[in-house]
Amino acid sequence: MAGADGDDSLYPIAVLIDELRNEDVQLRLNSIKKLSTIALALGVERTRTELLPFLTVLNVYFEYCLAVLSIIYTIYDEDEVLLALAEQLGNFTMLVGGPEYVHCLLPPLESLATVEETVVRDKAVESLRKISQEHSPVDLEVHFEPLVKRLASGDWFTSRTSACGLFSVCYPRVSSTVKAEIRQHFRTLCSDDTPMVRRAAASKLGEFAKVLELDYVKSDIISLFTALASDEQDSVRLLAVEACVSIATLLPQEDLESLVMPTLRQAAEDKSWRVRYMVADKFSELQKAVGPEITKNDLVPAFQNLLKDCEAEVRAAAANKVKEFCENLPEENREQIIMTHILPCVKELVSDTNQHVKSALASVIMGLSTILGKDNTIEHLLPLFLAQLKDECPEVRLNIISNLDCVNEVIGIRQLSQSLLPAIVELAEDAKWRVRLAIIEYMPLLAGQLPLTKSLCRVVVYAIREAATCNLMKLVEKFGAEWAQNTIVPKVLGMANDPNYLHRMTTLFCINALSEACGQDITTKQMLPVVLKMSNDQVANVRFNVAKSLQKIGPVLDSNALQTEVKPVLEKLATDTDMDVKYFAQEAISGTRFTLASLHISTKSDLPF
């Protein structure tokens, strides 16, 4: 090939445009995704013929723009192709000659912003927002703002929807007359005939409010907000709730009561559960936005109502916020508010009829103990925890177990083990495997907090049965070899004689995990004999796992034991009738030699499952 500067007639623009119009969608898509390559290829040609690199890039644009426009206008194209195009154009500023020429990208993006398919439209708006930042203030007024206006007064709802996302990016950098126009357009869209457009406007209301001058927030935004919040469609009203957060943050405290609160109160009691759900879901944000005084007077009763809502969906959303809401209450009367207003509702939710509500509560309720302190926790919260630990729904039990650590911090180990441990130990035998698994997963954590009691050992036994070897290792690391020798190892070794071969294999898996943590002494004296004995097992799976185990624990053993005890057994297994046993034995023989040199093998990667 002649190279970049030699034979550029290879890439006449027609060929490239042909590629962009290829009949096969996939090929068309590929070429669109490589638009920058095409632009570049064209650029090289111009570099050669016209020498002025700057102009070259410009020319690239003109040729290129033609190509793009021809695609948009002549081909009824696949949305997927258009999506790729919309995305590419957002990164094209440098390829058309930098910020000075970036406005050239607007026409194709404008067309894309009117497309039916939401994904394409959204991407086009995203790209437009991106390149708006690269416009100079003048270009913004001359090129960008007119585009927004055209979109805002488009015939079909798609272009008006897209316009909603563009007001806030150009508003801060244009003159005050243009600003007034933009505000007017936004106002119009907020009362658009089509609910789709009103939804788009409502979802951008907060964002737009943030770039407006405070006076206009008070005069314009509030009236729009009030109107949208009482829209006939609940899908619009609920979006106004979201905007409420940003608007409330912008306003000075003394205006909140008169400008925002009537609407917010009304939303919290809306007849549609979707709106009330939204209020519950945004409660923490709203609380922060309106400040402590209003929270105390207004939000506390509103929150109580949401916790008692007749729709489970709403109660669950509110229950999820209990901890955050309480945390953010003004400190001086936090405890009093919680005890007299919130806790009674929480108590009722513990025995709610809907499991989603209960499990939402269970995931946060433990957090209350840090806020309420030791005495209140013991007196008021512990009974609730206990009730939830015994709840019929496994999800609820699970969520409680997963959050035990924060209670421990408040009431201390003694209280915890006295009051909750029995229930926890019971859960280790739960009928639902997920609950058992959660217990096992939290065991190292529990072990850190609970004293070594007999009941804990029972939990350990379950862990062994469930072959949770990874956790066993962590436990041994925590409590030391001696503890392991007394509690775990006997249980593990006991299972070597189990009639079920799967349990016998569990012994081997546990040994794999434990040997390193237990150290040479225990491994050689107690574990090795059992492993060696199992090499005579009648099930081949057990035998080849013996070979694997020997390889695994090899590094822990002293060389004497290796030579005199391990080697003969492995050699015997290497002549086994079973193919797999033979294979793993041979692996172990060669592996053991290597590991002697390399010292360490990660046990984790070889867990049984």
Next chain:
Amino acid sequence: MSSAATTSPSVDKVDGFSRKSVRKAKQKRSQSSSQFRAQGKPIELTPLPLLKDVPAPEQPELFLKKLQQCCTVFDFIDTLSDLKMKEYKRSTLNELVDYVTVSRGYLTEQAYPEVVKMVSHNIFRTLPPSDSNEFDPEEDEPTLEASWPHLQLVYEFFIRFLESQEFQPSIAKKYIDQKFVLQLLELFDSEDPRERDYLKTVLHRIYGKFLGLRAFIRKQINNIFLRFVYETEHFNGVAELLEILGSIINGFALPLKAEHKQFLVKVLIPLHTVRSLSLFHAQLAYCIVQFLEKDPTLTEPVIRGLLKFWPKTCSQKEVMFLGELEEILDVIEPTQFVKIQEPLFKQISRCVSSPHFQVAERALYYWNNEYIMSLIEENSSVILPIMFSSLYRISKEHWNPAIVALVYNVLKAFMEMNSTLFDELTATYKSDRQREKKKEKEREDLWKKLEDLELKRGLRNDGIIPT
């Protein structure tokens, strides 16, 4: 007001693997609608005499009183509360249904607002959240409306009222207005198929009797569909609304207004993209064919639209598209067929070579359709070259013997239609394939060179070119 929803009808499938069915069977759901209930207080209604037991002049007055009583809404989630009063309301509603059906002279002007008020109080409510998070109408049992014993009678009464000989739209239009219709349309999202069925009749009557509301109703249905397609993909009453539209389209005057054409192209066609198409495809296809029978010149945009949205991964939908296309071809005019045949048969050729045998089979069935066959025959010089290479290839390599057999029949038909062209295509088949391969290679080379170029230039002008 109370109260929607649900005791899950635990018609359990015997499918041991479906976790949904297990969960549903276990959980006794009690769900209320979102209307705030007056909690705890028992409701007292003073029993009124039967209408037939009072002299005729007093009946209108009593009728109004009964309507007012029936505005009281009961909580059906609590199955034990207010049993007596629930029964009283039920029998009163029953009486009202009979009364509007047989009586004369009862419909005074004062009765209209009271009827509408009673109906509104009972049927308008925010629909409760769906039983399962992702309600799948194909898989899940619908959540039934708990207050149906009353609700059904209210719907029944309203329909009889609208159909009554004494009913005067000119008076009723003051009360059955845009706001009323909007709320009515929202109810079409109800999960309960019984309710949607009643709603269909109600809306149909309203559309028939209130000329002033027609454009508004169409526009709102438009909005519901657009939201369904582009925002939520969730609305339970699409099939019912399409059914109503089917009869509306039937009555459109010719030439079609731009509004109606826009509805076809921008709303009905995009409805094909929705995942749950199978739930309303029959009704949708009916609407489309209605449009084409009204105005055949719409055939080209419709077929191009279908081709644009042709399913890429869902074979089940592909079969539906092929079915709909055959319905369209059944009514297509030969002049329209010529306009669209090329892109159309490129798609059919792709379907015929689909590895999914049901798709291939459905496409090959076109050759059993006499009218389509006659169209193909007339245009065999265009269609045969498009179809030939796929047919030839499948006849050699499709895994399903039934498909191969069908393809042989099609090839045979083509051979009889135009044997000269057929022989020509057979002869050039190989060289065509080679040419295609060569072109493919050229393309690859071109792109490779372009990429090399980008690399070199990128190195040279580091910083200018974004990666």
